[in-house]
Amino acid sequence: MNERPMTSAPVETDDELLLRMQSGDEEAFLTLYRRRQAGLFRFALHMSGSMPVAEDVTQEVFLALLREDCGYAPDRGTLSGYLFGIARKLVLRHLDRGRLDVVLDTDSDDFAQPELAVLDDPLLDLTRREGIDALRRAVQALPRRYREVVVLCDLEEVDYADAAVALGCPIGTVRSRLHRARGLLLEKLHQERNPRQALGTLKPVRCV
């Protein structure tokens, strides 16, 4: 009889690690940290454009988790979403303090969604160096509320439920902001490709 080789122990969930961590288990804390730090670091980096800020934010997130009154409630969402939520608050605080971004965040969610014109010319190839750089710049230039949702959902592939926890808004808002953000990015990239074409000349497209 062929025995299957012993499989490794099931991976502990974040909540299990958190419980062990709270009872003083350093290894559990470090496992949790190693599992979640990179995504949080990159989120803070994409949001702030600053390595020192990203480092500071990542550290502060886990220091906050060490506090007894850290405020995490499993019934309100995952630990991952909660950690991104702390990271977001810290990043926004940094941005407010240092005016690290100059984009005015005046757009509201109910801002009319402009339909993109059907344009014959292609976008930059977004999978090549030039296109990737252009996309990164465009993401960095988004107003915060759109940048954060793009970074979370499109770059870090956080699911909508976790993103909603992190952003403190309903899932429907995550969807609509994401939709709007992608539209803004496409506009921006199109402008970059066609600098002479003013935004105002884009004609709304309608079909029924």
Next chain:
Amino acid sequence: MNCQEFWNTIPELGDCESSRHLLECPACAARMSRHRELEAGFRAVAAGFRRVEAPPRVEARLRSAFRRQTGSESRAPSRRWIPVVTWAAAFAAMFALAAFLVRDRQPEAARPPVQRTIELAMLQPQADYDGFIPLPNSAGVAADDAADGDDVNLVRVEVPRSAMIALGLDVSADREEELVEADILLGSNGIARAVRFLD
């Protein structure tokens, strides 16, 4: 399905009706193609950042913080040893330690490891001095201070691991740049007397 309904179904695309709309509506098909390009772009950006993560020093600091919090640090500071938190004191400590390290840099390869434990217990019998490495002249200073009934301050700072080498401790070359927490014992005159690495 009209265009509005089609876009409202994003991202749950893939059902028959959505597919049919794409076939029938060139405008939405073109717009959809842009979105697909954008998604490929997101994947490319994310791939470029896949290896980006927090530097190792963040984990080291958090580990120290965890140990402090859980009291698993064997040398839990007594009430008297609550770190001096003013920046002025921290800078004074860094300056004092740096002055010592710079002065004593050259013969570090030949210097035997420092294993003595400073005998400051006479100064503050209730305090915990385990693991402190005396800096030059510290014993004399300690004795003088004891005679004067002088007090000492403890300041916690972060220093590069290379500082440990200067004190005769082993540090692998690839970790010299890392930061390590250290307790520095300062006399009332601001002179660093002893250092203890929290590692």
